Amino acid sequence: MASNPPAPAAPFVPSTEPFGFAGPRPDEGPFEEWNPTEDSVAPVRGRHRVAKQRGGGLARSSTVLGVGVIAAVGAGGMASANTGKPPVSISMPDIGSVSHVFGGSSQAPKGSATALSSVGVTTQDTRQGARDAGEALRDRIMAQAESQQVQIDSKAQSVTEAALAKQVDEAAAKAEKDAAAKAEAAKDKAEAAAKKKAEAARLAELAKQYKLPVASYTITGTFGQPGSMWSSGYHTGLDFAAPTGTLIKAVHGGTVKEAGWAGAYGYRTIITLDDGTELWYCHQSSISVSVGQKVGTGDVIGRVGATGNVTGPHLHLEVHPGGQAEAIDPMTWLRGKGLNP
Structure with missing residues (x-):
């Protein structure tokens, strides 16, 4: 009976270590963490060829x-x-x-x-790329133009707003100026009215102190009238025409300086007031006062006549401030005393 040949010897002794990782072996050193870097890994040299695939294309x-x-x-x-x-x-x-x-x-x-x-x-792809690039360039130019237009519009708006603000400021300044002018005019008007009122009150008070020389009369001659019948060449007084014998009263109180015949003036009475003004009453038919006599406002000093160089009965009144030789307009002087002949 033939026997089987002996089994061949095992090429290696089977390991008795457990399956899987159970830690380093005695002949190995301790494990360390390895992090590969550019210096620790050698660069791959040589050509990298692409293997041809079956079917090609x-x-x-x-x-x-x-x-x-x-x-x-x-x-x-x-x-x-x-x-x-x-x-x-x-x-x-x-x-x-x-x-x-x-x-x-x-x-x-x-x-x-x-x-x-x-x-x-393909050529179509190239043209499409060119169109895409052109459109991108066009979009960029349009965006730039739009940005510039926005800047221009913003600048124009700023200029417009500045001009509008200037107009508003000018209008406000003009309104303020007009208001100030109106206020000043109203103030001046009020002051003028107050001054006029005060003057009226003053004249009313003076009117109590001054009186017209004749009660019933007609003004027949005014100051400054030219004529050859006057030696000065013009009329030097104010004529109150009234019937002969009409009472003549003192315009204001004073002292009789002269009372008598005065040539062309006929019978004349001169009364000196407290401020030195002389009042001449001329062409009287009679005189009722004497030199040095004190008279008051409204006192009878004589009567209307037609003596001297006259054409009819009247009172010729002259005003000589400070006793000077030159006469002034009696109408102006009387109105300044609150009287209105």
Whole structure:
């Protein structure tokens, strides 16, 4: 009976360690955490070739084709955005190592500056990229123009607002000036009215102290009238025409300076007032006072007559301030005393 051949010896002694990680073995040192860095990892050198896939064609090389298309479109768009400049060429080193991916031959020398815009990109794609770049440029120009227009509108609005504010200020200043002028005019008017009232009161008070020389009369001659019948060439007094014998009264109280015949003046009486003014009463038919006599306002001093150089009975009244030889207008002087002949 044949026996089985002996079993071959085991190539290694099976380990009696438990399955899985149970810590470092005796012949290993302690474990440490390892964080790889650029210095601790050696760079990978050599070419990285892309293995040709079965079936070939651009459809199976989606990664490489995507990178090529993106680069081509980007280069075409950048070139077309600069009007008048030739397309930018991008060189692709070692094109022969990946030429089988695009189904062509590796006849181009390594490091060739073949433009990627002609790889996998159609004329329509190039035109579309140019249109997109042009639209982007147009949008940028439009945005710039809109920003400038906003600045112009803002500046114009500021100028308009400044002009409007100036007009408002000018109108306010004019209104204030007009109001001040009106207030000043009203003040002046009030002051004038008050002054007029005060003057009226003063004249009313003076009227009590002064009196017209004749009660019933007609003014037949005024001061300054020219004529050859007067030696001075003009009339020097105020004539109160009244019937002969009409009473003549003192205009104001004073002292009799003269009473008697005075040539062309006929019978004349001169009374000196307290302020030195002389009143001449001329052409009297009779005199009722004597020199040095004190008379009061309204006292009878004589009667109307037609003595001297006259054409009819009347009282000729003259006013000589301070006793001077030249006479002044009696009408003005009487009105200044509150009387109105």
